[in-house]
Amino acid sequence: MVVGAGPIGSHLAKEFTDRGHSVVLLEKGDVGKPLKGTGHVSADIFNHVPRKDKFVEKEIHGAVVHNRFGSYSFGRDRLTSYVLDRVKFDRYMADRARRAGADFRKERFIDLETKKGKVVVETDSGKYETKLLAGCDGPLSDVRVAAGLEKPGLFMHGVFTKQIEVGPIQQDYVEVFLDASRDFFGWKVPEEEQFEYGLAVELGNDSKKALERFAKKRGFHIGQIYSGLIPMLPPEKTAGGRVFLCGDAAGQTKPLSGGGLIYGLTAAELAAETVDPERPTTLEQYEKRWRKELMEEIKAGNSIRKFYGLPFFLRAPFLWAGKRMSKNAHMDRPTSLFH
Numbered sequence: 001m002v003v004g005a006g007p008i009g010s011h012l013a014k015e016f017t018d019r020g021h022s023v024v025l026l027e028k029g030d031v032g033k034p035l036k037g038t039g040h041v042s043a044d045i046f047n048h049v050p051r052k053d054k055f056v057e058k059e060i061h062g063a064v065v066h067n068r069f070g071s072y073s074f075g076r077d078r079l080t081s082y083v084l085d086r087v088k089f090d091r092y093m094a095d096r097a098r099r100a101g102a103d104f105r106k107e108r109f110i111d112l113e114t115k116k117g118k119v120v121v122e123t124d125s126g127k128y129e130t131k132l133l134a135g136c137d138g139p140l141s142d143v144r145v146a147a148g149l150e151k152p153g154l155f156m157h158g159v160f161t162k163q164i165e166v167g168p169i170q171q172d173y174v175e176v177f178l179d180a181s182r183d184f185f186g187w188k189v190p191e192e193e194q195f196e197y198g199l200a201v202e203l204g205n206d207s208k209k210a211l212e213r214f215a216k217k218r219g220f221h222i223g224q225i226y227s228g229l230i231p232m233l234p235p236e237k238t239a240g241g242r243v244f245l246c247g248d249a250a251g252q253t254k255p256l257s258g259g260g261l262i263y264g265l266t267a268a269e270l271a272a273e274t275v276d277p278e279r280p281t282t283l284e285q286y287e288k289r290w291r292k293e294l295m296e297e298i299k300a301g302n303s304i305r306k307f308y309g310l311p312f313f314l315r316a317p318f319l320w321a322g323k324r325m326s327k328n329a330h331m332d333r334p335t336s337l338f339h
């Protein structure tokens with residue numbers, strides 16, 4: 001059983017179903033709503049999910065990074081990444097899981113009880129028995145809490161708003177503002193007919209005020225505000241007994257940018273490859289495999305992220321480093337910045 005039909009839970013359900021397992025996929029809400037994030041991803045996304053025009057909103061050619069002392073362009077001469085329509089993407093992923101044979105049920109996970117050889121799951125509609133339970137239920141993961149697993153080490157609060165433009169947007173690069181947030185950065189991301197402006201702060205700091213300051217400085221209007229938590233720094237254990245976590249529930253995100261789609265999809269595939277519901281000890285292999293694949297990058301990204309906490313005038317090294325960055329630097333692999 002998989003809890004949460006976000007992109008990671010849907011992908012996990014599909015991957016397990018493809019391997020012949022019968023999977024129930026529980027979702028408490030309306031898939032894709034509320035809007036979960038910006039949807040800016042590297043082309044690596046298509047190593048995990050087939051490319052479909054219906055959810056690809058924009059092709060991106062590089063970035064322009066700004067701070068108080070100037071701006072630096074990076075990768076403007078090539079296709080570097082994509083902006084996905086997150087509502088359409090999340091719905092596509094859930095439909096894909098359903099088409100593969102996952103049994104989708106609109107139910108809220110409430111609690112679990114581990115019994116010999118099974119997990120008894122309580123939802124708002126009844127009780128189920130399952131051999132294996134996957135928590136893909138996002139940053140605040142009810143499964144994580146019920147299983148007694150630790151939460152990720154850091155939570156950022158992301159806020160963003162959309163500004164509609166007259167006619168299609170020509171800008172084909174993203175902008176990063178190092179001086180928009182004391183703890184992170186701000187962004188301006190082009191979509192088909194609007195720009196998204198956003199930033200993140202450490203949970204507990206005033207994100208709305210920071211967005212207002214950012215809007216005043218960069219001259220955009222704040223309309224509807226969307227927001228969400230970005231969990232970072234996975235806890236020591238993401239599996240125990242017959243329960244495991246995947247995606248945001250496990251803190252499998254990039255500390256450098258807050259992106260979680262590619263790492264979560266990667267972890268979901270590793271889970272489907274390694275975990276055998278008949279042999280829960282295989283969960284240890286999942287834990288080892290995903291850490292081997294992602295933890296070095298997460299640690300490297302987190303080391304660089306710490307520079308975001310410096311006073312604004314000390315953030316100049318970001319631009320300095322950017323100018324020296326290799327053309328092969330990859331947005332999902334911070335270690336590539338050091339090569």
Ligand SMILES: Cc1cc2nc3c(=O)[nH]c(=O)nc-3n(C[C@H](O)[C@H](O)[C@H](O)COP(=O)(O)OP(=O)(O)OC[C@H]3O[C@@H](n4cnc5c(N)ncnc54)[C@H](O)[C@@H]3O)c2cc1C
Pocket residue numbers: 003004005006007008009026027028029030031032036037038039040041107108109110136137138139141142143158159160198227228229230246247248249253258259260261262264
């Ligand atoms: C402001 C912001 C901007 C972002 N920008 C990007 C970006 O540009 N690129 C990128 O790669 N990532 C980005 N992210 C991160 C990305 O959105 C997440 O990493 C991604 O959504 C994680 O997917 P998930 O399936 O693990 O969790 P979620 O997308 O959170 O899905 C979890 C699902 O579980 C369901 N659920 C929760 N509790 C229960 C329950 N008790 N019972 C049943 N169902 C339940 C929820 O309704 C939800 O559908 C951003 C995040 C934020 C906040």
